[in-house]
Amino acid sequence: xxxxxxxxxxxxxxxPWYAAAALIVALLPLVFTDSYWRTNLIVCAINVLLAIGxxxxxxxxxxxxxxxSAFYGLGAYVSTLLIMQLGLPFWLAFACGVAFAGLAGxxxxxFAARLRGHYLAIASLGFAVITYQVLLNWIGLTQxxxxxxxxxxxxxxxxxxxxxxxxxxxxxxxxxVAAFAFAAYGLLDQLVRSPIGETLxxxxxxxxxxxxxxxxxxxxxxxxxxIGSAVAGMAGCFYAGFVGTLVxxxxxxxxxxxxxxxxxxxxMGTLIGPVAGAILLTILPELLRGLGDxxxxxxxxxxxxxxxxxxxxxxxxxxxxxxxxxRLMSSPAASVGR
Amino acid sequence: MLTxxxxxxxxxxxxxxxxxxxxxxxxxxxxILVQINFAHADVVTLGAFAAYFLMHRFGGGYIAAIxxxxxxxxxxxxxxxxxxxxxxRERGNELLPLIATIGLSVTLENAMLAAFGPIPYAFDTxxxxxxxxxxxxxxxxxxLLIVAVSAGAIxxxxxxxxxxxxxxxxxxxxxxxxxxxxxxxxxxxxxMVTFVIASALAGMGGAMLGPVLVLTPFAGTSVILKAxxxxxxxxxxxxxxxxxxxxxxxxxxxxxxxxxxPGWIDIVVFAIxxxxxxxRPTGLVAERREENx
Numbered sequence: 001x002x003x004x005x006x007x008x009x010x011x012x013x014x015x016p017w018y019a020a021a022a023l024i025v026a027l028l029p030l031v032f033t034d035s036y037w038r039t040n041l042i043v044c045a046i047n048v049l050l051a052i053g054x055x056x057x058x059x060x061x062x063x064x065x066x067x068x069s070a071f072y073g074l075g076a077y078v079s080t081l082l083i084m085q086l087g088l089p090f091w092l093a094f095a096c097g098v099a100f101a102g103l104a105g106x107x108x109x110x111f112a113a114r115l116r117g118h119y120l121a122i123a124s125l126g127f128a129v130i131t132y133q134v135l136l137n138w139i140g141l142t143q144x145x146x147x148x149x150x151x152x153x154x155x156x157x158x159x160x161x162x163x164x165x166x167x168x169x170x171x172x173x174x175x176x177v178a179a180f181a182f183a184a185y186g187l188l189d190q191l192v193r194s195p196i197g198e199t200l201x202x203x204x205x206x207x208x209x210x211x212x213x214x215x216x217x218x219x220x221x222x223x224x225x226x227i228g229s230a231v232a233g234m235a236g237c238f239y240a241g242f243v244g245t246l247v248x249x250x251x252x253x254x255x256x257x258x259x260x261x262x263x264x265x266x267x268m269g270t271l272i273g274p275v276a277g278a279i280l281l282t283i284l285p286e287l288l289r290g291l292g293d294x295x296x297x298x299x300x301x302x303x304x305x306x307x308x309x310x311x312x313x314x315x316x317x318x319x320x321x322x323x324x325x326x327r328l329m330s331s332p333a334a335s336v337g338r
Numbered sequence: 339m340l341t342x343x344x345x346x347x348x349x350x351x352x353x354x355x356x357x358x359x360x361x362x363x364x365x366x367x368x369x370i371l372v373q374i375n376f377a378h379a380d381v382v383t384l385g386a387f388a389a390y391f392l393m394h395r396f397g398g399g400y401i402a403a404i405x406x407x408x409x410x411x412x413x414x415x416x417x418x419x420x421x422x423x424x425x426x427r428e429r430g431n432e433l434l435p436l437i438a439t440i441g442l443s444v445t446l447e448n449a450m451l452a453a454f455g456p457i458p459y460a461f462d463t464x465x466x467x468x469x470x471x472x473x474x475x476x477x478x479x480x481x482l483l484i485v486a487v488s489a490g491a492i493x494x495x496x497x498x499x500x501x502x503x504x505x506x507x508x509x510x511x512x513x514x515x516x517x518x519x520x521x522x523x524x525x526x527x528x529x530m531v532t533f534v535i536a537s538a539l540a541g542m543g544g545a546m547l548g549p550v551l552v553l554t555p556f557a558g559t560s561v562i563l564k565a566x567x568x569x570x571x572x573x574x575x576x577x578x579x580x581x582x583x584x585x586x587x588x589x590x591x592x593x594x595x596x597x598x599x600p601g602w603i604d605i606v607v608f609a610i611x612x613x614x615x616x617x618r619p620t621g622l623v624a625e626r627r628e629e630n631x
Binding site for chain 1: 368372373374421422425426429431432433434435436437438439440441442443444445446447448449452563566567570574599601602604605608609611612615616
């Protein structure tokens with residue numbers, strides 16, 4: 001939308017950025033060595049997954065999904081129950097959790113395919129409420145409000161020629177979640193820059209016109225929902241193994257609003273924005289810990305102010321700063337030229 | 339058995355009439371703006387707390403408390419419109435105002451949490467313990483008052499919409515804003531009036547819900563979720579449909595509590611909502627507005 005020259009940007013090679021980001025991510029747990037900050041790093045990586053998943057649905061396909069907390073919770077509960085009740089190996093349960101969350105997203109959007117805008121927002125909110133209440137009330141399966149305890153972390157990874165990588169170590173667990181966040185980002189980035197991304201944008205901007213060009217809007221919305229909710233399910237699988245306990249309250253609808261705040265404050269419709277938003281809204285409340293419960297006030301105020309004054313979020317603000325900096329740099333040169 | 343059914347019907351109508359008060363506000367705002375005000379929930383909660391503090395800290399009467407909640411709600415509605423909906427109207431994006439009010443709601447809820455704490459307040463009124471007996475069923479004077487005040491407010495609102503010039507103008511704008519503008523109706527003023535009326539009703543609903551519900555900073559959220567279900571089941575923007583759907587949801591809630599399990603209320607209500615969206619998204623009462631469907 002606010003991208004000045006999309007073509008120039010899409011064809012610029014991305015690998016230097018990926019390499020730089022990977023280097024920074026690799027260095028982070030070496031800089032922050034205490035378990036408190038390493039824990040926060042893992043929370044950041046999980047929130048990045050949730051935010052980019054939601055942004056793919058909201059920012060690119062234009063569907064306001066308030067059910068992200070439900071897909072997150074489904075991924076967490078399905079994978080954990082498969083591990084703890086049926087004894088499935090972690091990675092198989094992980095695949096099932098991701099697939100289940102993705103399928104749930106597809107079913108919801110198929111179900112609500114005729115709906116747009118506010119109706120879809122309320123339908124997805126309703127889905128989140130139902131999922132939360134089922135987790136809370138199906139005590140035989142989920143233990144309800146008592147929660148599930150002693151969930152093991154992902155099993156050690158045995159690579160050839162190396163000592164097995166233990167995920168009881170927070171540093172290794174962070175690398176694991178961050179690697180998946182990178183992979184998900186790379187996948188979504190490829191998708192949004194492919195013709196599929198343009199198709200989704202066409203649906204977002206004007207569904208009727210898109211349909212008149214022969215685009216099957218329903219199928220593409222189901223597709224976007226499936227991908228975005230599967231990524232949230234992936235975050236849920238890691239959350240369970242990381243925290244070690246599951247209670248339904250972790251997946252109440254306020255979690256959907258928190259994820260929404262990350263996407264909007266970062267900049268919806270860009271992929272890097274939600275990453276920045278997720279990191280900012282995870283770290284900032286930790287820095288403001290003295291405020292206690294006021295953590296969520298920060299989210300709420302920031303969300304409202306960003307929508308009112310910088311709807312493009314941090315990405316829009318950063319672009320404006322770059323433009324201003326360029327103008328400052330070039331103005332003396334321009335006057336010399338004259 | 340019959341007395342149980344009748345008793346639960348009575349309880350359902352009490353809660354249902356309060357849901358109608360809250361849901362009517364959402365529907366009025368949707369009718370005129372085609373926008374959802376998520377912070378409507380916190381208008382309910384603030385109304386309840388305003389009434390509570392007037393009675394329990396300053397020794398006010400219950401009727402005065404209801405009036406105060408009405409005024410507080412109206413003021414908050416004016417503020418929400420002036421601060422969020424009015425500035426965002428020019429942008430023409432249908433989702434931005436909803437997202438902004440989600441932010442406002444998160445802010446208000448957590449500000450109330452910081453101010454009032456998470457422990458539920460016991461909101462007793464002088465009428466909570468007066469029980470009347472009608473045949474085999476019991477009703478407290480408090481509940482009778484709730485039904486009477488809600489029915490009165492809903493009746494007045496209905497008369498306002500049907501018979502006054504402003505009410506007719508309001509319906510005109512919600513049917514066709516451009517044509518209404520052509521005949522000299524100022525939509526901005528009407529939108530402001532709608533917000534004040536809608537939120538005043540919600541605040542008043544809060545003052546009456548306080549003694550019925552568990553009064554915490556999150557009380558409004560559980561009500562608003564049902565109010566969303568009600569406005570969709572009744573047909574967004576449709577006043578008659580909202581009244582019918584609100585009473586139905588109240589009845590479903592009390593029968594679910596009696597015959598199934600109180601934990602299932604939200605599951606039942608939202609399952610009906612999703613079924614309704616899939617099968618008949620225009621709502622119970624047929625509606626002309628179909629652009630979102």
